[in-house]
Amino acid sequence: MNSPITSTLEQLPFSHWQPVIIGAPVIESFDTGLSHQVFKVSFATIERGEQKITPLFVAKHVANRETRHAEFDALQRAFQCGVSVKPIYVDDNWLITEYFNGDCLESLDLDIEQKLEIALSLVAKFHQSVKHGATSINLQQVIDKLISKSGLSPKHQQLLSTVTVEHLLPQPDCGNLVHGDVNFTNVLVNQADNTAKLIDFEAASYASMEYELGMMMSVNFIHPDTFFRVLKQSSYLCALCPKKVTRNAIMSSIINVLWYFTHDHENGTQVFKNTAFAQLEHLDLLTNEKYLLIKEMR
Template sequence: MNDKQSEHTEYSEQKSNKSLPRFIESVNTELSRLSCFVGKSLEIIKINSGFSQQVFKVSTVEVSVSGKDKDKDKHKRKEKDKCRENKQANCSTSPNTALEPEFYIAKRFSDKTTAQLEAFVQRFLADKALSPKIIYCEGQWLVSEFIDKPLLSQLTLSEEEKITIATSALAKFHRAFNIATDTRNITKLDLVSVLSELVSELKELEVGLAESDQQLISKAVSFAKALQHDVDLFSIQSKASKTKASKVKASKVETSNSMTDCTATNKSHRQLQHSANLVVVHGDLNYTNLLVSQTNKDIDACVIDFESVAMAPVEYDLGMLMAINNVPLSLTSLTVKNYLKSSLKLRKINLEEVTRYAFISSIINWLWFLGQAGDKFNNSCVENYKAMALKQKNYAKMVISAV
């Protein structure tokens, strides 16, 4: 599920010698087996920032080896050579010299499928200099370069300034993908299924929902079904239009009937303009998922965390951006306007749909937080999750009153 967290939750770090020693020792053992870390001394810091996956900051120093120890570590050297050849990490060649520490971000996913999706997207974006580079990926582990930059959530900026930076980064993210060629591993978002799964998980955790809660969820499902219908209808018409265009091109014949049909189809496309904006959505553009760099007067942001990536209308990503960051509805027009300034393809976005997606997104976030609060493995964070759940629920109530 999404990496949810409140706008006030910042990165905190737990050093291995002070907290969770057994857990950190286990993680150290796992990471030491990865070929990019073979022969290196690791210091691990657990990052606690509301992630649904486990995230660690790893610093490494080359282990000094000499004499008989060289023979003992021969197999490790072979692994390092393999690592170097595959360019999976910046492996040192000096066996006797203590080096300056190198820093990485290591993320352990709950399942391999999610790890593979994030690796696919991050590698694709890193090639375009839009995301940190991947150092290594194996099983449930993904190791990336560490970028020492602040998060957007950590900067003292107005809401309008944060929206400007976030929407610009989101537009760059969307532009990076060619829908026809770059989405083979990315599935279409099914919000009805997402809502259903979240409710089922709460039942398994025996988390009770009041009747008023059920009504909010039912409203979100109703909106999701209607919006999904529009998207599916557009997809069918778009496919039919492309097929017809191909036949016309092949025969090089344009009859008056085909012209009439094309005109009718184009009219339908205009009526469904808001559903035409299908993109690869980030799905969780929390201000904590943006690493910010500043040069002179310009501020740029690098997007991270891609486990919620899917195919969906751009209105959904804007709605989630507003919901997860609790952006006031009064700034909806500004959010859309700023996004369009950075978009090279889109010229129109449906404001009403952005608002409806913001409502659905806040319900999704609320249910997800409730699930985390009800999970016995999250005992230390229960109160934080409850507070974040309530915040998203209140946002949903605020949005629905305006729809």
């Protein structure tokens, strides 16, 4: 691979972090992520007198400086409580973490409840360990901003605004740090030693636990009955109010719908539009088809 972005990546001081590496990095693009370019960085290493190519780092190219540094800070806290990979380096263009040898949870041959149990166990551990509070995310402002950029017709914008007004809960003044996007594609599992890690803290913010779980339900298209059946098995999370989680899932679905429509409007990529309509279908499920959103917005 030879491009300006990988040429820049090759100049980063990897040798300062791992003294056993030799030679130039081997850089491969990951086929993952919808908003950023992500690369696996491997090096020739010496182990027991033998040389081999070993993946050591993951490098993500992020244009937004504020987002990049916030993600690095969230990763540091998640690493400290054992639920994420070690963050290594951040600068004006790059966020670099240690490589974790795992498979994406979404791709594993497990049923939805098994996948949910793994993801919920990580979330519970994260939230039990990270108690730093700060001003909570304002969901109304997030939705209003996305609506203005979505490219949707005024009629469809008004429809989603109506759903928001009818289901938005009062937001807490102070929230805890949340991952904000516990998609099964953002969970890696090493099946050899049965360990799992959360990755991609780009959407990390301060919010309620109900928001964290509502987004997890929404982004993974999980039926509420299934979600709450598994949630009851968590001694830490089972006390949360299902109605509050569901209403946060509705807000999360609206955010996801608008995010995908915005990127479809800006990039014209069919995958964004398809996923937006899949989220609309899930939003209809969460609202008991009160608004017939799929029918109205096709």
